[in-house]
Amino acid sequence: xxxxxxxxxxxxxxxxxxxxxxxxxxxxxxxxxxxxxxxxxxxxxxxxxxxxxxxxxxxxxxxxxxxxxxxxxxxxxxxxxxxxxxxxxxxxxxxxxxxxxxxxxxxxxxxxxxxxxxxxxxxxxxxxxxxxxxxxxxxxxxxxxxxxxxxxxxxxxxxxxxxxxxxxxxxxxxxxxxxxxxxxxxxxxxxxxxxxxxxxxxxxxxxxxxxxxxxxxxxxxxxxxxxxxxxxxxxxxxxxxxxxxxxxxxx
Amino acid sequence: xxxxxxxxxxxxxxxxxxxxxxxxxxxxxxxxxxxxxxxxxxxxxxxxxxxxxxxxxxxxxxxxxxxxxxxxxxxxxxxxxxxxxxxxxxxxxxxxxxxxxxxxxxxxxxxxxxxxxxxxxxxxxxxxxxxxxxxxxxxxxxxxxxxxxxxxxxxxxxxxxxxxxxxxxxxxxxxxxxxxxxxxxxxxxxxxxxxxxxxxxxxxxxxxxxxxxxxxxxxxxxxxxxxxxxxxxxxxxxxxxxxxxxxxxxxxxxxxxxxxxxxxx
Numbered sequence: 238x239x240x241x242x243x244x245x246x247x248x249x250x251x252x253x254x255x256x257x258x259x260x261x262x263x264x265x266x267x268x269x270x271x272x273x274x275x276x277x278x279x280x281x282x283x284x285x286x287x288x289x290x291x292x293x294x295x296x297x298x299x300x301x302x303x304x305x306x307x308x309x310x311x312x313x314x315x316x317x318x319x320x321x322x323x324x325x326x327x328x329x330x331x332x333x334x335x336x337x338x339x340x341x342x343x344x345x346x347x348x349x350x351x352x353x354x355x356x357x358x359x360x361x362x363x364x365x366x367x368x369x370x371x372x373x374x375x376x377x378x379x380x381x382x383x384x385x386x387x388x389x390x391x392x393x394x395x396x397x398x399x400x401x402x403x404x405x406x407x408x409x410x411x412x413x414x415x416x417x418x419x420x421x422x423x424x425x426x427x428x429x430x431x432x433x434x435x436x437x438x439x440x441x442x443x444x445x446x447x448x449x450x451x452x453x454x455x456x457x458x459x460x461x462x463x464x465x466x467x468x469x470x471x472x473x474x475x476x477x478x479x480x481x482x483x484x485x486x487x488x
Numbered sequence: 489x490x491x492x493x494x495x496x497x498x499x500x501x502x503x504x505x506x507x508x509x510x511x512x513x514x515x516x517x518x519x520x521x522x523x524x525x526x527x528x529x530x531x532x533x534x535x536x537x538x539x540x541x542x543x544x545x546x547x548x549x550x551x552x553x554x555x556x557x558x559x560x561x562x563x564x565x566x567x568x569x570x571x572x573x574x575x576x577x578x579x580x581x582x583x584x585x586x587x588x589x590x591x592x593x594x595x596x597x598x599x600x601x602x603x604x605x606x607x608x609x610x611x612x613x614x615x616x617x618x619x620x621x622x623x624x625x626x627x628x629x630x631x632x633x634x635x636x637x638x639x640x641x642x643x644x645x646x647x648x649x650x651x652x653x654x655x656x657x658x659x660x661x662x663x664x665x666x667x668x669x670x671x672x673x674x675x676x677x678x679x680x681x682x683x684x685x686x687x688x689x690x691x692x693x694x695x696x697x698x699x700x701x702x703x704x705x706x707x708x709x710x711x712x713x714x715x716x717x718x719x720x721x722x723x724x725x726x727x728x729x730x731x732x733x734x735x736x737x738x739x740x741x742x743x744x745x746x747x748x749x750x751x752x753x
Contacts, residue, residue, distance in 0.1 A: 293663065320665025331660035335678040344674055348665020355670045404664050 246271050246408055246440045247292065251301035254287050254464075261287040262298065263464035269440055269457075271407070274431055276451040276472070277444045279461035279483050285444040288461065289410050292442060293325045305408055320348030324406035326430070328413040330397040334386035338377075341385050341396050342368045345403025371399045375429060391422040398429055409434060411443040415450070423447075427454045448480045535723070542727040549728070551713065556732045559709035562630060563699040567692045569635030570642050577604055577639065578646030584676060585668045601647070608640025612698050630702045634695055645687050649680040682751045689744030693737050700733055 245268040254262040262284045269275050277285045290296045291303050294310030303310055305322050324345075332341045339362050346364065347355055354363060362368070365381075372378040375395040380388060385396060394414060401409060411430060415423035431454045434441040445451050451458050452472050460467040460483045468479055579585060581600035586593035610618075616633035623629050658675045666674065677684075703711030710733050717725035 295659075295663070316665040316667065320663070323663075325660075325663050327656065327660060329656060331656040333657045333661070333675050333678055335681070336674070340674065344661055344664055344666065346664075347661065347667075347670050347674065350670075352667070352669055355666075356673055359673060400664065 245269060246306055247442070248304040248307075249288075249292070249301070250303075252288070252291055252298045252303060253300035254284075254291060254296060254298050260464050262291070264301065265461070265464070265466045266301075267459060267466065267469055269442065271440055272435070272438050273440050273457055274434060274455040275440070275442045276455035276458040277442060277461060278446065278448075278451060278458055278480065279467075280485070282463075283461040283483070284464040285461055286412055287464075289325065289412050289442065289444060292408065293323050293410050294319060295325075317348055320404060320406060322406055323408045323410065324401050324404045325410040325412065326394075326397045326401055326414050328416055330393045330414075332385050332393055332396055332400075334384075336385055337382050338372070338385050338388070338396055339365065339368050339381050342372065342399040342403060345400040345405075348404065367403070368399070371402050372396075375399055390417050391426065394418065394422075394426050395429065398426075398433065402433060405437070406439070408440050408442070411441065413444050413446070415445070423450065424453075431455075448475075448477065451475070538723045539727040541724060542731060543722070543724040544728065548725060552710075552725075552728050552732045555708060555710045555713040555729065556736055559696060559699045559703070559711070559733075560736060562627065562702075562709055563634070563692065563696040565631045566634030566638060566699060567688070567695045569631060570638035570691070570695070571688065573635060573639035574604075574642035575646060578643035579650065579672065581643060582647035582650040584650055584672065587668060588662065589668070601644075604640045604643040604647075606640070608637045608644065610637060612637050612702065616702055630699070633702060634698055638691055638695060642688060642691060646680075646684060649683055649687075650676050653679045682748055685751065686744065686748050689740065689747075692744075693740055696733075696736060696740065 247267070247269040249265055249267050252262050252265040253260070265284070265288060277288060279285050287296065291298050292305065292310075294303075294305075297311040308318075308322065310319070310323070333344075340359060343358060343362060343364060346358075350358070350363075357363070369378055369381055372381055372395075375398060377388075377392050377395050380392060380396075385393065388396065397414075409430070414430065415426050418426055427450060430443070431441065433439075441455075443455065445455070452475070455472050457469070457471050458475050459469045460479060462483050467483060468475075470479070577600055581597055581604055583593045583597045586596065612633050615636050616630060619629040619633050623632075653676050657679070658671055661671045661675045662668075700709055700711040700714075703709040703713075703715070710729055714726055714729045717723070717729065
């Protein structure tokens with residue numbers, strides 16, 4: 238497949254990141270197109286989260302570059318543009334536990350809203366209808382006014398997804414979003430996330446451990462080990478021995 | 489040789505020294521009676537008994553209620569001034585507004601921490617004396633005298649609470665593109681509000697106590713009435729006034745417990 242880099246949503250070139258003497262990412266190069274569902278697999282410490290964080294612009298590579306829709310995130314100044322480009326769902330969802338669900342969802346608007354609108358909304362929720370519709374779609378509309386800390390892990394994940402739907406960036410990153418859920422909740426959560434991506438022709442980069450879930454929900458998988466890219470294949474061409482190679486099984 | 493350095497850590501050496509200093513200090517005490525005034529017990533008992541029964545006549549209850557109300561309003565104005573000054577100063581001193589920005593926040597933090605320290609280093613009574621000289625004997629002087637040191641105390645506590653907020657939800661908000669000022673209201677304040685309120689209420693109780701004492705600069709509060717009654721040797725009235733003061737503190741305590749409980753629910 239010939240890839241026109243100018244059209245790729247993600248262009249990562251020789252991305253290298255050190256933490257002290259530890260090489261978290263070692264010259265990782267790949268591109269991703271709109272509509273792709275990219276899984277990043279690898280054992281703990283293989284650089285999955287570092288890769289995701291460099292795509293989000295949370296960390297900046299020591300060598301190489303990351304372009305999202307042609308923009309170098311390291312030099313990106315405007316918050317507003319960045320948040321319409323990249324958003325991230327964390328492993329622990331990282332919502333504000335003391336706030337009611339609605340404000341955690343509407344926080345997806347904070348990059349666009351002015352200061353006054355943002356503050357006023359805390360008193361009198363703006364775009365309540367939109368938040369309600371999204372929560373309804375995710376099956377937790379009845380929790381809209383509940384304190385977020387009272388929700389279960391699966392429900393909190395949906396709140397994080399709802400926030401992401403409001404933010405609506407072109408590139409959605411998800412860092413082991415199902416790691417703390419039971420298997421059936423995990424599948425449900427993944428289905429919600431991947432549906433959101435395919436419905437709106439966005440791009441997803443997600444870190445996942447389970448080969449089963451990767452094959453079921455993603456279109457492509459990148460294997461990382463010790464910070465190096467080991468393979469980058471469509472899920473239809475990925476076999477168990479590829480995963481064994483990552484996790485050192487059978488050696 | 490390896491045995492000793494493990495046992496004698498720096499903390500333990502310090503602890504040992506402090507215990508030794510304390511033990512040594514006991515030898516310098518003259519144990520033969522000058523610590524407590526020997527005649528004190530009988531005169532204390534006399535004073536204590538002379539307070540009974542409290543003066544519960546309607547006329548005096550009215551005076552006591554009015555004095556309590558004055559002290560209460562005075563304390564409210566003092567704490568409101570303290571919050572108005574202390575909250576923005578505490579937010580700035582915490583440095584959270586300058587994260588993720590190119591501003592060098594260290595000098596700003598140092599200046600505001602220093603200001604807060606200076607405000608609370610001086611006791612409200614000393615502020616009162618200074619302010620009475622500056623603006624004369626007036627309730628305004630009393631309120632400012634109360635507000636300044638309390639703002640220093642509140643601002644410092646607010647800054648520390650804000651700094652100890654869990655990072656993850658804050659970072660997640662930042663990734664939605666929110667500015668630090670928006671994150672202050674969406675992330676920091678909700679996280680610290682119960683502790684902030686609880687400490688502010690505790691300080692409010694202290695400000696009632698202080699307001700009663702500050703009565704001497706021209707506010708007809710509880711302290712002023714206690715002073716009058718003491719001058720006239722009317723100890724039964726003193727007892728009534730103290731009861732009102734205790735009652736006021738207890739009520740504020742109950743109020744703060746209710747608010748905190750509803751916040752944590």
